[in-house]
Amino acid sequence: MTALEPLLSLPGAVFTLQALASLAAILALAWLARKLQLGGDPRIASEAHARELADEALCGFDPETLSIDRAGIGAIARDRHGRVLLIRQHGCHFAARQLTSHDGVRLDGRFLTLSTDDPRFGKITLDLGDQAQVWAASLRRLGALRS
Structure with missing residues (x-):
């Protein structure tokens, strides 16, 4: 028995872990897009x-x-x-x-x-x-x- 098995037996635990993993992936992609300077709202500056x-x-x-x-x-x-x-x-x-x-x-x-x-x-x-x-x-x- 692994350390996660008791947690995975709880009804909402799997859903919570999936939600946290999804949130982490979204934050990682947002950081990457910002780092690559993608998107944005360009304006004529001068x-x-x-x-x-x-x-x-x-x-x-x-x-x-x-x-x-x-x-x-x-x-x-x-x-x-x-x-x-x-x-x-x-x-x-x-x-x-x-x-x-x-x-x-x-x-x-x-x-x-x-x-x-x-x-x-x-x-x-x-x-x-x-x-x-x-x-x-x-x-x-x-x-x-x-x-």
């Missing part, structure tokens, strides 16, 4: 970070004008050629698309809702403060630039 993301998305894209959402979930940028780039959170990374028209633009006070020609990119609402109106007005010219 203007330099937003510029880096823009250049990664479109090689050579150097923003002249840039506004970052107050929560850091996205940004909008314009370069000297008039190209407009929308950057947004996508999982634990960032994705970017070039805006080609003002069709998906909606202004609501300090919030600017934007969508691109790519339906998989989805819509994003950026809290740009006072800059939301400035961007909304300037984006009306996007369709005219392409004509």
Whole structure:
């Protein structure tokens, strides 16, 4: 007879041991994920970070004008050629698309809702403060630039 046999004969003991083993496994996986820096909630930390993301998305894209959402979930940028780039959170990374028209633009006070020609990119609402109106007005010219 082993030392555990009397414990295993109790009705709830097996269940308790399984629960403790499961909890230990969950804690070990959580520790491993944290150690590997998996997941998380990425934010655009600064203007330099937003510029880096823009250049990664479109090689050579150097923003002249840039506004970052107050929560850091996205940004909008314009370069000297008039190209407009929308950057947004996508999982634990960032994705970017070039805006080609003002069709998906909606202004609501300090919030600017934007969508691109790519339906998989989805819509994003950026809290740009006072800059939301400035961007909304300037984006009306996007369709005219392409004509």
